[in-house]
Amino acid sequence: MRPAAELKNFVRAARALLARERGLAEFEVYCASAEHRVARLAYTSDIPCRGVEELKSHAADGFTLRIVMCRDASEVGTATEAGDLSLEALRAALERARSAALVDPDFPGLPETPRRFAHNPAGAVAGGLMRAGDDALVEAAWRIVGGALDAFSPPPAMRERPPGLVLGGDVSIMRDRMALASSNFDDLRVEGGAHFTCMVTALIESVGAKGTASGLGATLSGMRVAAARAGRGAVTRALALGGGERPPTGVYRVVFGPQPVAELLNYMVVPSLSTSAFHAASTAYHGRFGAQVMDQRLNLWDDPRAARGAIRRRLTCEGLPARRTMLIRNGRLAGLLSNFYDGHRLAADEHRAEKLGPHCADPVDFAPNSGYRLGESAVRRFDAHPGSAATNIVMRARGGKSERELIRAVGEGIYVGRVWYTYPINGQRAGDFTCTVSGDSYLIRNGVLAAPLAPNALRINANLEQVFAHPIGVGNRAAPALVWGAPEAYYVTALAAGQIPFAAIEASQSAME
Amino acid sequence: MxxxxxxxxxxxxxxxxxxxxxxxxxxxxxxxxxxxxxxxxxxRSSSATDGEPRAAQAGxxxxxxxxxxxxxxxxxxxxxxxxxxxxxxxxxxxxxxxxxxxxxxxxxxxxxxxxxxxxxxxxxxxxxxxxxxxxxxxxxxxxxxxxAAVFQRDPRTLESGELERLCREASARVAGLGSEIVFNAVAALSELRQELFISSEGALISQGFAFSQGDCYVVAQSAGGHQEIYDTIGQQRGLECLAEGWRDELMPNPDLLTFAIELGREARELAAAPALKPPADEVTVVTDTHFNALVSHEIIGHPSEADRALKMEAAYAGRSWFLRSLNDNEVGRQVGSPLLSACSDPGLDGYGHYRYDHEGTRARRVMHVENGVFRGFLNSRETAAVLGAEPNGSARASEVFYVPLIRMSNTFLLPGQSDPRQIVAEVEHGYYVCGGAVPSIAESRENFRISARRVYEIDHGRIGRLYRAGSVIADSKEFFMQVDAVGDDLRLIAIPNCGKGQPMQVKRMSNGGPTLRSRARLGGG
Known part of the structure; x- marks a missing residue:
C-alpha cells in the first residue's frame, strides 16, 4: 500500500494544477490505496485438502477526478486512473473527464462543507493491523485449523465411519488509505484504516452438525485472540449439535440470534434505509419516514466512530465528517444513510412528500454522513462512485432481556442461530424474505434449548413486519456478527418473535445426511 | 500515447x-x-435514471x-x-x-x-x-x-456520447410510459479485454473478449400494488448488440431501447396485477425459458462446481447436493426425470464463452445431467486430480488480480421435443411461471425458492389471469424427478452478476433452458 504522505502529496499537487485550469467551476481529486489479504481455510478430514488455501492479496490504488464546468453548474465530468499518481496521469484524466462531461440536472455541486476539518492525520486506526505482515495472517489461519483439530475428538458413535469434518472460512485483513483535495475545501482530507474479519464454519457431516464462530476488530491482538478461539469454538459448537431434529412445516415462535438478526438487517433493513432507496421508491419503508416501523423498544444506528467498532472512520470518501446516523429511534424511522448527491436529490425530489410520507417534517435534512466509495472487499476503492454505506451497525433495545429469558419467553419454538441466503424475494419494497436455517440452531421446549435442530431442515418465508414490529422480546446484549460480503460490521441483539412461518425441507435431499 | x-x-x-x-x-x-x-x-459505460444522464466514463x-x-x-x-x-x-x-x-x-x-x-x-x-x-x-x-475478441464496433472507437444517448433515451421512454413508473435506471457498457496466461510449464495463451451489456431497473406502482423488476441483456460482442439488437437463435436480444420499454410495460402491468395467493398444495407448474435460466444456474450449475462439491466453499456459498462424500454421491445416479439433461458449454457463443480457462486448460463441454442421470462436475486442475477426472477448463477469476475459482460458463438445460404451447395446453389446472427474479437456495442447493416476474393461472389449457409476487418452492430432486415435459425452445440469457468466493468475485456467464413442466408449491406475496 502506498504511504499516506504519497497520496497527500499527489492530491496537493493535483489541486495546484487543477486550480490553474480554465473552465472549471469546481474540482475534486479522490485518491485511495487499499489492500485485502486473505487466508482461506479449507480443511476436510476425508478429502485431500490444503488446510489453508494460498495466502492471497489484492492491492489497488489510483484516483478519481471529478470536475464541474463553469458553463453549466450541472455539467460534471468524471475520470479514473489506476496506479499512476503522477501529474501526467492527472492531465490525461482531466482530458477524459472533459470529454465525458454530461449535464445532470440534479447534480448539486461537489460537497462543500465544512471548508476545514480537524482530523487525525494518522487516520482512524494507527495500530499494528496497518503494518501486520503475511506471517501474522498465515499463523492466524493455521492456528484456527490447529485449534479445530485439537478440539475435534469424535464421540464413540462416530468412530466407526469417516467423521466428515469440514472446516471453512477465512481470516482477512482489510486496510486502506485515502486523500482528497477539493476546490471546496481549504485543507486536504487524509485518512487510513484497517480491520480484520475471521469467519469459521465447522461441519461434522457424519452427524449432520454445523457450528460457526466469527471475530472482527481493528487490532492485531484482537485478530490473534479471535484466531486462537475460533477454530476450537466452531468445532465445539458443531459437536454439541449432532443428530438434530427436523420439525414439520408450521408457524413457530422463534428466538433469532445475533447472526440471523444481522443477516436480516443486512439484506432487508439497511438497504431500505438510504436516501437513494427512498428516491427510487424501492424501500420497505416507503412513505413511512418518521413513522413507527419497528417495536418501540428498538434502536438502530450506524456509528463509524464507535470505540469498539471494527470499521472506524472519521472521514467519508467525499471528504466529509463520518458521523453517527440514528436510523431507528424507539422504533420510529429517524434517519437515512446518505451521501452528498443522494441526500440532495431526495430533498429536491418533487415526489418526496409521497415517498417519505406524512410523518416526515419538511424540509428534512439528510446529512451526508455515509458517502463511501467501496470495492468488493469493503475497502475504499479509487475508482468507485460515492454511494451510501454503513460502517458499524448497532441495534440495541430498551428493556432488553438475556437470551435465556428470551428462550423462556418463547416457551415452545425454535432458536435460530444462523440463516443462509436471505433475500427480499418479492423486491425490497415488499419486505417479504426467505432464507434457510443453516446451523447453530435448537428446538425450544418448556422454555429451554431442548434439542439440536438439523441444519438445512427448515426454510423461513416471512415478512420484516413479522420479525421487528411486535417482538415477544429483545436481547440486552449486542454481540458482534458478520455477514458474508457485507461492507459493514454488526453489533446486534437477539430478538424473539411469534408467528414465523417455516417450511420443512425434505430430509432425503440434504447433503448433511 | x-x-x-x-x-x-x-x-x-x-x-x-x-x-x-x-x-x-x-x-x-x-x-x-x-x-x-x-x-x-x-x-466505456454510461447510466441514466428517470430520463436524465447520471454518469459516463471511458477508461x-x-x-x-x-x-x-x-x-x-x-x-x-x-x-x-x-x-x-x-x-x-x-x-x-x-x-x-x-x-x-x-x-x-x-x-x-x-x-x-x-x-x-x-x-x-x-x-x-x-x-x-x-x-x-x-x-x-x-x-x-x-x-x-x-x-481474438469478436466485435463489429470497437468499444475504443465509439463516439463518446453514444452510450449516454442510448441510456438517456431508453430511460426517458420508460419514464414516459405513464405515471405508474416511479423510478427507472438504464445502464450500458461496452468493453474490450485482452487476457494473457503464461506458466512455468511453458503455456502462453492470449485471449481477447468484447462485452456489451445493458441493464434496466424499473419501479412501478398503482393503487393496488407495486412492482420492482430488473433484467439484463448482454453479448460477447461490440455495441452493435445493444444499438441494433442481436438476432441469434440461442441468445437473441432486442436493442436496448426496446428492451427497456418492454420491461417498463411489464412493470406497469404487474403493478396493477394482484399478488399471488398461493394454493396450499403442490400444483402443476410450467416454467418458461427465462425462469429456467435461474433454475439451471442455482440448482444445476452451482452444485456442479467441484470446489463446492469438495466442501471448499462450505463457509460461503455452500456445498452440493450432488456429492455427500467421495464414496457417496450422485454421479451415475438418477437426479431427475429421464427427459432432463443439462450441460456447460464454454464453446457456445454465449455471455460465458471462452476458449481457455485461467489455469490454461482448454475448455470443453461438460455434461452435468444426461437423461436424468448426474454425470460430472466443472473442475480445476487441482479438484480434477482429487476427483480422478481430466481437467475440463472451468477455473476462472472475475478479475485478473483474483485467484481462479470454478465457475459456470454457458450452463443450461438441454431442449426436449415438446412444443411449449402444447405443454401449456395439456394442463387442466396449473400455473405458467415466467421470468426469473430472485433466487434463495438451501445450503447444498437441495431446496429452493425462486421468485418469478409473472405468474399466470392456467385453466383448461389456456393462460389466464396474471399475478405478481409469485415464486416456486421445491426440493430440487423432487422438482426434477417430476418433470414430465421439456420444450424444444432453448434460450440462453446473460447473467451479469454471479457472486462467489472471498473476496467476492462477480462473474458474467450465460444460463438458460427450454420450457419445463413439473410440480411444486408456490409462494406468494
Whole structure:
C-alpha cells in the first residue's frame, strides 16, 4: 500500500494544477490505496485438502477526478486512473473527464462543507493491523485449523465411519488509505484504516452438525485472540449439535440470534434505509419516514466512530465528517444513510412528500454522513462512485432481556442461530424474505434449548413486519456478527418473535445426511 | 500515447513473460510452479435514471495476478498469490516487469510461510491430519494459442456520447410510459479485454473478449400494488448488440431501447396485477425459458462446481447436493426425470464463452445431467486430480488480480421435443411461471425458492389471469424427478452478476433452458 504522505502529496499537487485550469467551476481529486489479504481455510478430514488455501492479496490504488464546468453548474465530468499518481496521469484524466462531461440536472455541486476539518492525520486506526505482515495472517489461519483439530475428538458413535469434518472460512485483513483535495475545501482530507474479519464454519457431516464462530476488530491482538478461539469454538459448537431434529412445516415462535438478526438487517433493513432507496421508491419503508416501523423498544444506528467498532472512520470518501446516523429511534424511522448527491436529490425530489410520507417534517435534512466509495472487499476503492454505506451497525433495545429469558419467553419454538441466503424475494419494497436455517440452531421446549435442530431442515418465508414490529422480546446484549460480503460490521441483539412461518425441507435431499 | 496503448503491454509480456517465469523458478529454492495472468482493458459505460444522464466514463486499466507453488522440505507444499492493479504504469516496461517480479517474490514468500506452518501442524498432530497431503496437479504439455475478441464496433472507437444517448433515451421512454413508473435506471457498457496466461510449464495463451451489456431497473406502482423488476441483456460482442439488437437463435436480444420499454410495460402491468395467493398444495407448474435460466444456474450449475462439491466453499456459498462424500454421491445416479439433461458449454457463443480457462486448460463441454442421470462436475486442475477426472477448463477469476475459482460458463438445460404451447395446453389446472427474479437456495442447493416476474393461472389449457409476487418452492430432486415435459425452445440469457468466493468475485456467464413442466408449491406475496 502506498504511504499516506504519497497520496497527500499527489492530491496537493493535483489541486495546484487543477486550480490553474480554465473552465472549471469546481474540482475534486479522490485518491485511495487499499489492500485485502486473505487466508482461506479449507480443511476436510476425508478429502485431500490444503488446510489453508494460498495466502492471497489484492492491492489497488489510483484516483478519481471529478470536475464541474463553469458553463453549466450541472455539467460534471468524471475520470479514473489506476496506479499512476503522477501529474501526467492527472492531465490525461482531466482530458477524459472533459470529454465525458454530461449535464445532470440534479447534480448539486461537489460537497462543500465544512471548508476545514480537524482530523487525525494518522487516520482512524494507527495500530499494528496497518503494518501486520503475511506471517501474522498465515499463523492466524493455521492456528484456527490447529485449534479445530485439537478440539475435534469424535464421540464413540462416530468412530466407526469417516467423521466428515469440514472446516471453512477465512481470516482477512482489510486496510486502506485515502486523500482528497477539493476546490471546496481549504485543507486536504487524509485518512487510513484497517480491520480484520475471521469467519469459521465447522461441519461434522457424519452427524449432520454445523457450528460457526466469527471475530472482527481493528487490532492485531484482537485478530490473534479471535484466531486462537475460533477454530476450537466452531468445532465445539458443531459437536454439541449432532443428530438434530427436523420439525414439520408450521408457524413457530422463534428466538433469532445475533447472526440471523444481522443477516436480516443486512439484506432487508439497511438497504431500505438510504436516501437513494427512498428516491427510487424501492424501500420497505416507503412513505413511512418518521413513522413507527419497528417495536418501540428498538434502536438502530450506524456509528463509524464507535470505540469498539471494527470499521472506524472519521472521514467519508467525499471528504466529509463520518458521523453517527440514528436510523431507528424507539422504533420510529429517524434517519437515512446518505451521501452528498443522494441526500440532495431526495430533498429536491418533487415526489418526496409521497415517498417519505406524512410523518416526515419538511424540509428534512439528510446529512451526508455515509458517502463511501467501496470495492468488493469493503475497502475504499479509487475508482468507485460515492454511494451510501454503513460502517458499524448497532441495534440495541430498551428493556432488553438475556437470551435465556428470551428462550423462556418463547416457551415452545425454535432458536435460530444462523440463516443462509436471505433475500427480499418479492423486491425490497415488499419486505417479504426467505432464507434457510443453516446451523447453530435448537428446538425450544418448556422454555429451554431442548434439542439440536438439523441444519438445512427448515426454510423461513416471512415478512420484516413479522420479525421487528411486535417482538415477544429483545436481547440486552449486542454481540458482534458478520455477514458474508457485507461492507459493514454488526453489533446486534437477539430478538424473539411469534408467528414465523417455516417450511420443512425434505430430509432425503440434504447433503448433511 | 493513445488510449489503445494499454493493450501493447500484453505484447511485451508475450516476449518477456516466459523467460521471467523460468528465471524465477530457477532462482527460488523449492519453487515448483508459477503462473502469470495479465489483463488490459478498455471500458466505456454510461447510466441514466428517470430520463436524465447520471454518469459516463471511458477508461483503460491493466493488472496482473501471479501464483506460486512451493515444495518445502519435509514434504509439505504451499501456495501463494498476489494481485495488483497497475493501470497505465503497465505501459512502462521496467515498471511492469519490476512489479511482476515483486509480486512473484511476495507470492513465493507466502507459499513458503504456508508450507512451514502446515508442516509444523502435521508434526504436532502426529498423523491425525492425513488429508492435508493434497498432491499437486500433474504437470502437462505446454499450450500456446491466441483467440481474438469478436466485435463489429470497437468499444475504443465509439463516439463518446453514444452510450449516454442510448441510456438517456431508453430511460426517458420508460419514464414516459405513464405515471405508474416511479423510478427507472438504464445502464450500458461496452468493453474490450485482452487476457494473457503464461506458466512455468511453458503455456502462453492470449485471449481477447468484447462485452456489451445493458441493464434496466424499473419501479412501478398503482393503487393496488407495486412492482420492482430488473433484467439484463448482454453479448460477447461490440455495441452493435445493444444499438441494433442481436438476432441469434440461442441468445437473441432486442436493442436496448426496446428492451427497456418492454420491461417498463411489464412493470406497469404487474403493478396493477394482484399478488399471488398461493394454493396450499403442490400444483402443476410450467416454467418458461427465462425462469429456467435461474433454475439451471442455482440448482444445476452451482452444485456442479467441484470446489463446492469438495466442501471448499462450505463457509460461503455452500456445498452440493450432488456429492455427500467421495464414496457417496450422485454421479451415475438418477437426479431427475429421464427427459432432463443439462450441460456447460464454454464453446457456445454465449455471455460465458471462452476458449481457455485461467489455469490454461482448454475448455470443453461438460455434461452435468444426461437423461436424468448426474454425470460430472466443472473442475480445476487441482479438484480434477482429487476427483480422478481430466481437467475440463472451468477455473476462472472475475478479475485478473483474483485467484481462479470454478465457475459456470454457458450452463443450461438441454431442449426436449415438446412444443411449449402444447405443454401449456395439456394442463387442466396449473400455473405458467415466467421470468426469473430472485433466487434463495438451501445450503447444498437441495431446496429452493425462486421468485418469478409473472405468474399466470392456467385453466383448461389456456393462460389466464396474471399475478405478481409469485415464486416456486421445491426440493430440487423432487422438482426434477417430476418433470414430465421439456420444450424444444432453448434460450440462453446473460447473467451479469454471479457472486462467489472471498473476496467476492462477480462473474458474467450465460444460463438458460427450454420450457419445463413439473410440480411444486408456490409462494406468494
Amino acid at each position: 493513445t488510449s489503445t496503448d494499454i493493450f501493447g503491454a500484453a505484447e511485451l509480456l508475450k516476449k518477456e513473460g516466459p523467460d521471467l517465469l523460468r528465471a524465477f523458478i530457477r532462482s527460488h529454492r523449492g519453487a515448483a510452479y508459477a503462473d502469470l495472468r495479465f489483463e488490459a482493458r478498455f471500458s 483503460e486499466s491493466a493488472g496482473f495476478g501471479v501464483s506460486v507453488r512451493v515444495n518445502a522440505p519435509g514434504g509439505a507444499s504451499g501456495a501463494g498469490q498476489t494481485g495488483v492493479e497497475l493501470g497505465r504504469l503497465a505501459l512502462r516496461p521496467a515498471r511492469l516487469l519490476g512489479a511482476i517480479r515483486a509480486g512473484l517474490a511476495e507470492a513465493y514468500q507466502r507459499a513458503r510461510l504456508g508450507a512451514r506452518e502446515k508442516a509444523a501442524l502435521i508434526r504436532a498432530l502426529n498423523g491425525r491430519a492425513r488429508s492435508l497431503a493434497m498432491a499437486a496437479p500433474p504437470p502437462r504439455a505446454a499450450l500456446r494459442d491466441e483467440a
